[in-house]
Amino acid sequence: MGKREVQEVNAGSMADIAFLLLIFFLVTTTMDTDTGLATLLPPPVEEEPEDTPPVKERNVFTVLINSQNQLLVEGKPMEIRDLTEAVKEFIVNPMDDENLPEKNVREVEFFGTVEIGKGIISLQNDRDTEYQTYLMVQNEMSRAINELREDLSKRKFGKSYDELEKEEQKAVRTIYPRKISEAEPKNIGGN
Amino acid sequence: MAKFRKKKSGGQQAINTASLPDIVFMLLFFFMVSTTMKEVDLNVIVKPAQATELVKLEKKELVTFIYVGVPAKKYQSLYGSEPRIQLNDQFSTVADIQSYIAQSRDNMSEANQSKMIVSIKADKECPMGIITDIKQALRKAAALKLNYSAAEMVADR
Numbered sequence: 397m398g399k400r401e402v403q404e405v406n407a408g409s410m411a412d413i414a415f416l417l418l419i420f421f422l423v424t425t426t427m428d429t430d431t432g433l434a435t436l437l438p439p440p441v442e443e444e445p446e447d448t449p450p451v452k453e454r455n456v457f458t459v460l461i462n463s464q465n466q467l468l469v470e471g472k473p474m475e476i477r478d479l480t481e482a483v484k485e486f487i488v489n490p491m492d493d494e495n496l497p498e499k500n501v502r503e504v505e506f507f508g509t510v511e512i513g514k515g516i517i518s519l520q521n522d523r524d525t526e527y528q529t530y531l532m533v534q535n536e537m538s539r540a541i542n543e544l545r546e547d548l549s550k551r552k553f554g555k556s557y558d559e560l561e562k563e564e565q566k567a568v569r570t571i572y573p574r575k576i577s578e579a580e581p582k583n584i585g586g587n
Numbered sequence: 588m589a590k591f592r593k594k595k596s597g598g599q600q601a602i603n604t605a606s607l608p609d610i611v612f613m614l615l616f617f618f619m620v621s622t623t624m625k626e627v628d629l630n631v632i633v634k635p636a637q638a639t640e641l642v643k644l645e646k647k648e649l650v651t652f653i654y655v656g657v658p659a660k661k662y663q664s665l666y667g668s669e670p671r672i673q674l675n676d677q678f679s680t681v682a683d684i685q686s687y688i689a690q691s692r693d694n695m696s697e698a699n700q701s702k703m704i705v706s707i708k709a710d711k712e713c714p715m716g717i718i719t720d721i722k723q724a725l726r727k728a729a730a731l732k733l734n735y736s737a738a739e740m741v742a743d744r
Contacts, residue, residue: 401600402599402600404600404603405603414606414609414610414612414613415609415613417613418613418616418617429643429644429645430643430644430650430706430736431641431642431643431644431736431737431738431739432638432641432642432644432706432734432735432736432737433638433640433641433642433734433735433737434642434704434732434733434734435733435734435735436731436732436733437722437725437726437730437731437732437733438726438731439726439729439731440726440727440729521715521719522715523714523715523716523719524714524715524716525714525715526711526712526713526714526715527636527709527710527711527712527713527714527715527718528636528637528711528712530715530718531636531637531638531711531735531737532638534638534735535638535639535640535737538640539639539640542640578722
């Protein structure tokens with residue numbers, strides 16, 4: 397009795413298991429990357445050039461945000477969730493509406509001659525607008541533009557915008573440019 | 588006595604620890620890879636804003652951060668409870684931004700200088716006034732690539 401010794405566990409494969417685990421974690425951990433909304437600021441202007449041609453009213457999509465975080469879009473109050481559709485309609489102008497932006501006819505690679513809207517989105521906010529609201533508005537505009545681009549690349553190339561080649565992306569971007577102008581800060585309502 | 592000896596010989600064998608280094612190394616590697624080093628301690632409280640159309644900031648060396656928020660509790664007696672700007676480790680004012688940008692631009696390699704991205708990490712309840720001031724300062728400093736830091740929106744709209 398008691399003659400049976402405890403057999404030694406073969407530890408030779410332990411390293412393999414360890415490496416397996418290591419690789420598993422390496423693959424599955426998503427590193428904490430910072431994310432955000434990318435925008436481009438306009439370059440500083442020293443003096444307002446005098447002979448800037450005025451932009452036609454129909455080509456401007458005015459969005460005002462007041463200190464109560466309410467939206468005034470083209471003179472009418474609007475909820476944030478309706479903004480995407482409104483922006484899309486403004487950019488595309490499918491019915492050639494007189495109140496929506498004019499179009500330029502231009503030659504674009506891959507697409508041939510296309511009509512490109514002249515619309516500009518003008519965004520103005522109050523000093524007391526909440527940052528979150530402002531970001532939401534920016535977000536909705538980006539969403540509108542991204543969806544339009546996505547749509548176009550699906551229709552034209554049968555691929556998602558992200559999968560397109562550089563040149564193709566550029567062409568899509570030319571058709572749906574990101575034209576958001578932010579006015580110099582003002583106090584709109586309140587304070 | 589005899590009984591004692593017998594018990595000892597029949598006792599448990601020592602566990603083979605030959606693979607322990609492997610395990611330790613594995614853990615070491617894991618932590619080395621997955622930890623993102625925290626470069627600055629936040630002196631302001633930043634509750635991240637949320638959005639959906641997010642872009643990843645992949646190249647860390649291109650990014651310069653500006654933090655905006657209400658000072659943390661322990662600083663409130665000194666700096667008040669209005670949102671403040673934090674650059675590096677200190678509370679700053681809008682006037683400091685230009686030199687801060689110039690300084691971080693100098694720290695970059697020449698090829699990267701034109702690709703510099705400024706990321707504003709602001710509290711979601713922070714008023715836009717201070718952000719607008721920062722934006723104006725950034726324009727003056729010719730740092731035009733801007734990223735509004737935001738987290739992925741959790742609930743559906």
